[in-house]
Amino acid sequence: MPGEILGQVGALFGIIKPGPGRTVVFDLPQLNKVATLHVDTHVFTQYTMPTPNSFPVGVRTAADGSIWVGESLGMKIARIDPVTGAIAEYPLLGVNGLLTSVPGGLLVGSVGNPLPMAGPIAEAGDGNIYFSVSFPAAFGLGNQVARFNPATREVRMWATPSSASYPCDINVHQPGAVWFGLLTTNRVGRLDIAAA
Template identity: 30%
Template sequence: MRAVAALLLLPAVLAAGVSSPQPLSPFSFYNLSTPLSGPCDICTGPDGALWVQNILVDKIARVDPATGDVEEYSIPYTSPPLNASLLSGFTGGRTASACAIRPGNDGNIYAVSGIRNQFLRINVTTRKIDVFTPTPYNPLGDVQPFNDLIACPNGMFFSQTTANVISHFNYASEIFTTYLLPTPLSAALGMIYFKDYLWFAELLGNKIGRLDPNDSSITEYPLTLSLLGPAVFRAALSNPDRVCFTAFLAGANGCLNINTGEIEVYPNTGLLPELSLPSENAKDEREGYEDIIYYSTATQNYINILNATSGEIFNIDEPDTLLAEPLSLPIYLDIGINYGPGDAVWFTQATENRVGRYCLGMSC
């Protein structure tokens, strides 16, 4: 099935009767300079580069897909209550444990700073990183390191899991607005902005939430145990309109029809799929592949491919995997996955301290 998936997804190599050579391997890897960085989340920047948020070191990395050059930029260390810059040498530069980075609609990139409960803006031209502290400041906002953020027309929404709130950062005013979630201890995590609403996953509440920015109302959709632990939204589909998410604790993926409320369940396949820990997903942006979703599995070294129309799931093995499942050996700890830059799927390998690229065609 894995070979079939590769054949289905790779474009034809013949054009006008002329054969176009394929590379020996569709995989390429880019190592980070700082040891034990723990690359975690990734996104495509407005500059066409791949941007990386590390979980084990307080740095943002940039990969130039054309040259393969990797640059790293240190996140300024500030005291959150005062938002005052401090020297970070005594911290070892490893005090954030952050794992979320997304492009804004204003030409910048935004990221979170994990357990510091702060918010980052990255200028892709100057590489300057500004640090913002949400107000009112809550030191318990993200005492565990995972939260998420997403762009909307006038700013960025981001989750504060242990504070049980969602916040909004306005691009122009730089003012924060906070929305308290109706379900206690729901642990809002992943989010996506689609059809004028913010959709978010409640990891512990086991619900999907919908926030209306116009009136601040929140609607919740309960999930069954077959979608236990909804984690990350990175895919929105049309015809019908659906938002799709990973179910971290169930070894599955789900899609919510935003018009009917119907919820589809896509269980993982293979040996002990409940141990696979689906983490992030990404939608294919090519014409004709609108229902293809890629997703990572933290304990299995696969590029997983879900056809959200047929329900079929295929897997592509990552190089040098000795045992693929139920737990891969060695475990690469894949978390981040992204379609693009280029005609490619990018992914992180935290234990290998690198990001990978899987070419889908000749233009990656």
């Protein structure tokens, strides 16, 4: 990226987050990449997502140094190992899709086209990965927050009380809770994971 004029195509979509080690991490969805920047050496490392045009967004670093990202248009979440560069993708739909085994179905309490778009993602203090789920629309609809256990691949989903609320951010800094913004209803939501 240094020396390149990327323009709007290479524009950052999300907010820069702390990365593994002495790096910051960010997504470049129009380029189908996630990247890190070493804050001391200024060296960029780019990771191209295996699914073409997956539109990676909401990137976050877990306690073990792995990088998690929602592949919005790819309908997947992914884990990047920054040591090896290996990328593991977890489809939301399909034969082994994470959300096809959720009791009660995918659209409980939600509206929109049943094609799940993974959004912001983060590892909470319980070691699970939480991410928002929306559906294709002008700017996304839906009202789901999902929990993924990387060890068991089990998924649980919660619907916000407001339909089509579009959870748009995930904050896991308070122990025992996941906080999230609700874009279309102009509210803030809280999931009590200690009681879940």
